[in-house]
Amino acid sequence: RKDLIAIEDLSREELDIIFATAESFKSTLGRSVKKLPSLRGVTVVNLFMEPSTRTRLAFEIAATRLSADVISVMGDASSLVKGETLRDTALNIQALSADMIIMRHSAAGAAKYLSEITDMPVINAGDGAHAHPTQALLDAYTLREKFGPDLTGKHVTILGDILFSRVARSNIWCLKKLGAHVTLAGPSTLVPREFENLGVRVCHDLKQALADADAVMLLRIQHERQTSTHFPSLGEYTSMFGLNKRRAAWLKPNAIIMHPGPINRGVELDSDLADSSRSVILDQVTNGIAVRMAVLYLCASTKSLSTAQ
Numbered sequence: 001r002k003d004l005i006a007i008e009d010l011s012r013e014e015l016d017i018i019f020a021t022a023e024s025f026k027s028t029l030g031r032s033v034k035k036l037p038s039l040r041g042v043t044v045v046n047l048f049m050e051p052s053t054r055t056r057l058a059f060e061i062a063a064t065r066l067s068a069d070v071i072s073v074m075g076d077a078s079s080l081v082k083g084e085t086l087r088d089t090a091l092n093i094q095a096l097s098a099d100m101i102i103m104r105h106s107a108a109g110a111a112k113y114l115s116e117i118t119d120m121p122v123i124n125a126g127d128g129a130h131a132h133p134t135q136a137l138l139d140a141y142t143l144r145e146k147f148g149p150d151l152t153g154k155h156v157t158i159l160g161d162i163l164f165s166r167v168a169r170s171n172i173w174c175l176k177k178l179g180a181h182v183t184l185a186g187p188s189t190l191v192p193r194e195f196e197n198l199g200v201r202v203c204h205d206l207k208q209a210l211a212d213a214d215a216v217m218l219l220r221i222q223h224e225r226q227t228s229t230h231f232p233s234l235g236e237y238t239s240m241f242g243l244n245k246r247r248a249a250w251l252k253p254n255a256i257i258m259h260p261g262p263i264n265r266g267v268e269l270d271s272d273l274a275d276s277s278r279s280v281i282l283d284q285v286t287n288g289i290a291v292r293m294a295v296l297y298l299c300a301s302t303k304s305l306s307t308a309q
C-alpha cells in the first residue's frame with residue numbers, strides 16, 4: 001500500500017504491523033543518538049492547508065528521526081492563495097523530486113484525490129470531517145500501551161462534537177477493527193442517531209455513557225465547521241456535557257482520559273482533569289512520533305519495493 005488515506009482501507013493485519021513497527025521505533029526515542037538511517041535520501045513534503053501543531057510537528061520530527069529531508073509548506077504561504085489548483089500544486093511538488101507528501105486539507109476526499117493523481121505516497125493528516133488516520137492509530141497505540149495489546153471488549157466513549165470530527169470517524173473504524181466497543185456521546189445535534197449505522201452505541205445521557213467506559217476520549221467543539229445556529233453555544237455545551245470533577249466521578253476508577261488536542265480548557269474538559277494522573281493526553285502526543293515514524297517507514301518501503309519491480 002503506497003498511501004494512508006483512511007483507517008477503513010486497512011486490514012486488521014496491517015494495523016498490527018503498524019503497531020509493531022511503531023513499538024520498535026518508540027524504543028529508539030529515548031536513546032542519546034535518536035536518528036535512524038531508514039529514510040536517508042527521501043524528501044518528505046508536509047503540505048498543511050489548515051492549522052496544526054501536533055500533527056505537523058510530529059510528522060516533521062518523525063521524518064527527521066528517520067533521516068529524511070522534510071520540508072513544511074503552509075497553505076497560506078503557498079501559491080494556492082494565488083489560485084493554483086491542488087492538482088497543479090501536487091504535480092509541481094512531484095516535479096521538484098519530492099518522494100512523499102503529507103497533507104492536511106479542509107475538504108473531505110482531498111487526500112484520496114491527491115493519491116490518484118500522483119505516484120508519490122500520500123499520507124492523510126486530516127481531510128475535512130472525513131478522516132485523521134494517524135490520530136486514530138496513535139490513540140489505539142496509547143490504549144494498547146495502557147490496557148495491553150488486545151483491546152477486545154474494551155469500552156471507549158467518544159464525547160463531544162462527533163458530527164464534524166474526522167478524529168471520531170477514524171477512531172470508530174480503528175477501535176471496531178480492534179474489537180473494542182464504542183459509545184458516542186454528546187448533544188443530539190452533534191451526535192445524531194444515524195451514527196448507529198456504523199455499529200456503535202449513541203448515548204445522549206452523559207452519566208450512562210461514562211459508566212462502563214475504560215477510556216473517555218474528549219473532542220473539541222469545532223465552531224469553525226458549524227455553520228447552522230441549531231448547535232449549542234460553548235457555554236451550553238459545557239453546562240451539559242463538559243467533563244469536570246463531579247462528572248468524572250461517574251467513570252470507573254481506572255478509566256483514562258484522552259484528547260487529541262487542541263484542548264479548550266474549561267469547555268469540553270476542566271483543567272484539573274486534563275492535568276490529572278488519569279489523563280494520557282501527553283502520552284498520546286509522544287506516541288504520535290513513533291506511530292508516524294512507522295507510517296512513513298512503511299509507506300516509503302512500499303514505494304521503493306514497487307519502484308524496484
Ligand code: CP
Pocket residue numbers: 051052053054055056126135260261262
Ligand atoms: N490532534 C491534532 O490533529 O492536533 P493538531 O490540529 O494540532 O495537529
